[in-house]
Amino acid sequence: MIVNYSKRWRIGDRILKEAGVEFLIKKWVGFPMKKLINGIINFRKNFLHEYRNRFSKLVAGQLPDALLITCCDSRVVPNILVSTNPGDLFVLRNIGNLVPPYQADYQHNTDTSVVAAIEFAVFTLKVSDIIICGHSECGAVSALLDKQFSSDNGALKTWLKYAEPAYKKFQQGLLIDSNLAPHNRLSRINVIQQLDHLQTYPCIAERLQAGTLRTHGWWFDLATANIYHHEPETENFILIDDKKAAKIFSMLFRKSSP
């Protein structure tokens, strides 16, 4: 199979050179897939022995620590950022890390993917924590801010309606951190907004009330690779590092107390 692929790659390369646009089209035709397949080979060679045992145990089922809801953005890499292993995180990704508010008649709603993931995490996996993680330089948030939609991204415009309440708060001057660029400020407000949406789900509201579930807001800063934790009392986002860890742990403990 690899031999065939290499052959295809060489043929593609020759055609592109003849067309004189090899640099641009090489990326479309072959290079990304070549990189990914080489990545699999590299994993098999250098890392599979470390993971084989872990994966074989996971065949019996998953018991993840938390549901993490984050953006599709390729620069956000949850398992690396929080040093987790396979089976540790149940991850739901969508454009802008959005949670549509709960609707009782969701069977007629087109956004059932998110509802299904949340309900599976809560009812079946019985996760104790749900994290919404936004990030800096988020394209969805920038699109919301710029309102520049073409006919090619009509679905995006429709989807982003779930972030509109955050945009309104941003327009009203809700201060999260005035030092941040506008799109990053809005991105943080959006994390808080989506946490509010989570609470509209009866299964979540009941468990929050009973103290059997906790929700958390995180924000990932691409430039520094830092992750910040939302502090509900102040609406501030606190850097998660060894100095602030004790404060964050005590905050979590308070939240989980009846």
Ligand SMILES: [Zn+2]
């Ligand atoms: Zn994003």
